[in-house]
Amino acid sequence: MxxxxxxxxxxxxxxxxxxxxxxxxxxxxxVPPLAPLRMEVDRITKITVCVRPFRAAGPRLDVERVAGKRVVHNYGHGGSGWSLSWGSAQIAAGKALEGGVKEVAVIGCGAIGLTTALTLLRAGAKVTIYAKDRAPYTRSARATGTWSPDSRVADAAKVDAAFPALYEQMARTSYAAFQTLLGLPGEPVAWTDRYTLFDGPDPGVTFPQRPTTVPDIRFFGVPLRNLAPHWNDLEPSQHPFPVARARHGTSMQFNVAELAHLLTSDFLLEGGRIETRTFNTPADLGRLKERVVVNCTGYGARALWRDETVIPVRGQITWLAPQPEVRYGLYYRHVNVLPRPDGIVVQYGGDSEMWGYGSEDETPDLAEAEASIRTIAPLFEAPKA
Ligand SMILES: Cc1cc2nc3c(=O)[nH]c(=O)nc-3n(C[C@H](O)[C@H](O)[C@H](O)COP(=O)(O)OP(=O)(O)OC[C@H]3O[C@@H](n4cnc5c(N)ncnc54)[C@H](O)[C@@H]3O)c2cc1C
Structure with missing residues (x-):
């Protein structure tokens, strides 16, 4: 530098x-010399789509009795599932272990199921994960991989009075847990430089439109003080980008493939079990030997629990061939770029967080993919203004 x-x-x-x-x-x-991003549509390796499990009231963490079991819910984390996972796991595990419970079933093997199962295991319980899919086939495995604790996590107008404190507890617990996963082989968690750029070259692209099914929501978000490094404005002499305005920050990144693999391996090495199983109705839980169950089924809870408070918010990622020399992310004209070992993530986020709201269409949209790449490309072609 x-x-x-x-x-x-x-x-x-x-x-x-x-x-x-x-x-x-x-x-x-x-800004140190930056390796240029190769924004070429013929470098697309795949397009992945998944839905964020949004609940207006925030993640569901209550307890109920179903099919003779005590069921602790832990689902509905919107676009913040990885970011809030450890904190949410701690709350759910605490409820599951009440009364000295020693054996727990966890339904689901995504970000929430894995962290919940590990938290229970490390608290001394015997834990089995039962799930239809495990990494890399869960929705969690299709996430961007950035610290985003307030991405579509709730509707600010629909949360109860206790939610802000609960949310802050989840975020801070998770943040602290992720610090312990830094510096490991494969970098499951890393800090990377990020640049937000404004007023640069107009790529002249048009994105396909997606109708939203509801009027505007004010998504919940509160500042989490003293957690991450501050962002700063850069003067033109401080950065190489052909834009009028730039900001710089350093943010936490999850290399999701490696992170999910690490959590799965740790769980198995520490004595946990994973069993492939599909539950069609809550009554199916009755066949489990464990008396306490933590329900970490994410968007799957909408069908399994007939919970229509879980709303899909579609998100798509375009993957370009990896560029290990790139160690920074950027955001420009609603397109987010993040370098990961398994590829360069390029993601259009629309002009508001409502983009994809109400859509559970997980079909890749090539036009959106190409438009997002063409939005970023001119940043690496135009001479600096
Ligand atoms: C495009 C996109 C980008 C995202 N980026 C980020 C990000 O950068 N940072 C971040 O923090 N969050 C991000 N998110 C949000 C995050 O991915 C989700 O909040 C998270 O994946 C939810 O995890 P989960 O474990 O609850 O659900 P899932 O990953 O969906 O896991 C659910 C588990 O339950 C199992 N299951 C479901 N139903 C059943 C059933 N009936 N029977 C048996 N098993 C069942 C599944 O097989 C699976 O194992 C993103 C989401 C999207 C869509």
């Missing part, structure tokens, strides 16, 4: 010579 001395650094030097008051040096950040 290149660091340019500024006036304060100079003052520090003068201070050392006894000529000026001593001030701390604050080197000016200059």
């Amino acid at each position: 290149r660091l340019a001395p500024d006036r304060r650094t100079l003052l520090l030097g003068l201070g050392a010579a006894g000529l000026a008051p001593r001030v701390l040096a604050q080197p000016r950040f200059v």
Whole structure:
């Protein structure tokens, strides 16, 4: 990283010579040379689509008795399932273990099921995961992989008074847990530089439209103070992009393939069991030997539990061949780009978080994929303004 001395650094030097008051040096950040992103439609390796399980009231975490079992629910985390997973797991596991329970069934093997099962196991319980699919075939495996604790997690007008504190507890617990997974082989969790760019080249592309089924929602979100590094505006002399305005931040990234693999392996190595099983109705739980069940079925809860409060919010990712030399993400004209070991993630997010709301269509849309790539391409073609 290149660091340019500024006036304060100079003052520090003068201070050392006894000529000026001593001030701390604050080197000016200059974006280091960046490997260019290869935004070419013929580098598409696949297009994946999944739905976020959105609930207006926020994730479901209550307890009920069904088919002779005590069922703790842990589903409906919208676009924040990975980000909130460990915190939500801690709450659900606490409820499951009440009364000294020693054996627990977890239904589901996505982000929420895996973290819940590991949390229970590490608290001393005997745990079996029962699930229709496991990584890489869960919806969680199709997530972008970024720290996004307030992405379509609830409707601000529909949450109860206790939700903001509960949400903050989930986010902070998760954040702390993810810090323990940094620096591991394959980088299941990493920090990466991100750039948000404004007012640059007009790519002249049109995205296919998607009708939304409801009027606007004010999605829940509260600032989580002192959790992640601050974002800063960059002056033109600090960055290489051909845009009028740029911001820089550093954000946590989940390399989902590696993360899901690590959680699965850890669970099995630490003595957990995974059994492939499909439940068609809640009554099917009656056949389990465990008396306590944690329901981590994500969007699957809409069908299994006939829970129509779970609303699909469609999201699509276009994958380009990996570029291991790229270590930064960017966001421009509603397109998010994230470098992952398994490919370059390119994702159009529409002009509001309502994009894809109400749609459970998991069919890839090639026109959207190509438009998202063509939006970013000019950033690496145009000379700097
Ligand atoms: C495009 C997109 C990008 C996203 N990006 C991010 C991101 O960057 N960061 C982030 O934090 N979140 C992100 N999310 C959100 C995140 O992916 C979800 O919140 C998360 O996957 C939910 O996890 P889950 O474990 O609840 O559900 P799932 O991953 O769907 O897992 C459900 C599990 O339950 C099982 N199951 C379901 N029904 C049954 C049944 N009837 N019988 C047996 N088993 C069953 C399934 O087989 C599976 O094992 C994104 C979502 C989308 C769609």
